[in-house]
Amino acid sequence: MTIQIEQARRLAAQSKRPVFFTGAGMSADSGIPTFRDALTGLWARYDPTELATGDAFARDPKLVWSFYEYRRDIVRRCAPNAGHRAIAAFERDGKQVAVVTQNVDGFHQLTGSSQVLCLHGNIMENRCHHGCAGVFPAIAAADPGGPVPPICQGCGRRSIRPNVVWFGETLDEDILLRAASAVHECDLMVVVGTSGVVYPAAGLADLALRIGKPFVEINPEPTSWSEKATLYLRGRASEIVPQILGDGEH
Ligand code: BV8
Numbered sequence: 307m308t309i310q311i312e313q314a315r316r317l318a319a320q321s322k323r324p325v326f327f328t329g330a331g332m333s334a335d336s337g338i339p340t341f342r343d344a345l346t347g348l349w350a351r352y353d354p355t356e357l358a359t360g361d362a363f364a365r366d367p368k369l370v371w372s373f374y375e376y377r378r379d380i381v382r383r384c385a386p387n388a389g390h391r392a393i394a395a396f397e398r399d400g401k402q403v404a405v406v407t408q409n410v411d412g413f414h415q416l417t418g419s420s421q422v423l424c425l426h427g428n429i430m431e432n433r434c435h436h437g438c439a440g441v442f443p444a445i446a447a448a449d450p451g452g453p454v455p456p457i458c459q460g461c462g463r464r465s466i467r468p469n470v471v472w473f474g475e476t477l478d479e480d481i482l483l484r485a486a487s488a489v490h491e492c493d494l495m496v497v498v499g500t501s502g503v504v505y506p507a508a509g510l511a512d513l514a515l516r517i518g519k520p521f522v523e524i525n526p527e528p529t530s531w532s533e534k535a536t537l538y539l540r541g542r543a544s545e546i547v548p549q550i551l552g553d554g555e556h
Pocket of ligand 1: 328329330331332334335340341342343355358408409410426470471472473474475476477498499500501502503504505506507524525526527529541542543544
């Protein structure tokens with residue numbers, strides 16, 4: 307075990323209120339493509355940041371709906387990995403673990419993490435684009451008429467969309483405030499698998515550094531935080547996270 311892993315393991319063991327701030331790299335080893343990876347096949351020629359917007363949905367609802375049905379299909383065929391499980395198991399050691407995730411796959415909740423703040427929503431849920439009440443599970447549609455947004459029972463328009471935060475849309479203020487207070491109250495910030503490109507989410511890691519929190523980053527590629535981190539562990543989440551937290555498999 308490298309010295310760095312041992313140091314990170316010690317920081318984790320001593321922490322009582324760790325925050326795990328996770329991005330797409332947390333689920334990469336589950337088989338879910340990250341945003342930076344070129345999405346394979348049909349989507350290789352589209353930029354997710356161009357498709358994950360209200361404008362795109364207004365302009366071409368079928369294309370955006372198909373983009374999400376394609377990604378939901380991937381999520382349905384994947385499963386949480388040892389990194390998700392190790393974070394969930396870390397709670398069983400009586401620590402107050404907060405997970406602040408940018409991911410929309412629901413994998414932290416699925417593995418039993420009890421305090422999960424989903425900054426960008428959940429791709430496996432739907433809601434009306436015009437704000438009609440209700441969030442409901444996205445079921446694999448039979449697509450009789452091909453992938454088109456379903457009709458909202460509230461307003462009768464074909465305006466059902468995934469329950470995620472699109473670029474140009476504001477985050478849920480309460481969730482963001484709770485995430486910021488979790489960072490203020492934590493005694494360890496563990497940043498896993500995020501390129502730190504998207505704001506205001508990435509501002510939470512900036513905040514942790516600014517207020518001097520012990521900061522451990524896990525990523526196979528360095529980011530703008532890596533040289534300022536207390537420890538930067540170059541590696542994959544599904545390998546490194548279980549090593550520093552204990553693997554949660556026993
Ligand atoms: C907003 C849901 C008000 C949808 C997503 C400053 C302040 C505020 C806003 C902005 C700002 N600057 C710019 C903006 C606008 C914009 C933004 O940030 N744009 C970026 C592109 C520059 N932000 C917004 O629009 C936000 N809204 O602030 O509203 C406003 C509005 C307009 C203008 C001003 C203010 C809303 C942003 C939310 C967008 N929705 N997701 C969906 O999923 O379809 S974001 C989506 O992309 C993800 O949720 C995630 O947040 C982001 C991708 O980032 P990562 O998770 O880091 O993934 P990435 O692929 O980039 O990196 C993967 C990392 O994993 C890499 O580092 C890689 O090395 C590593 N890795 C790979 N394999 C592994 C691994 N790590 C570990 N293990 C491995 N095996």
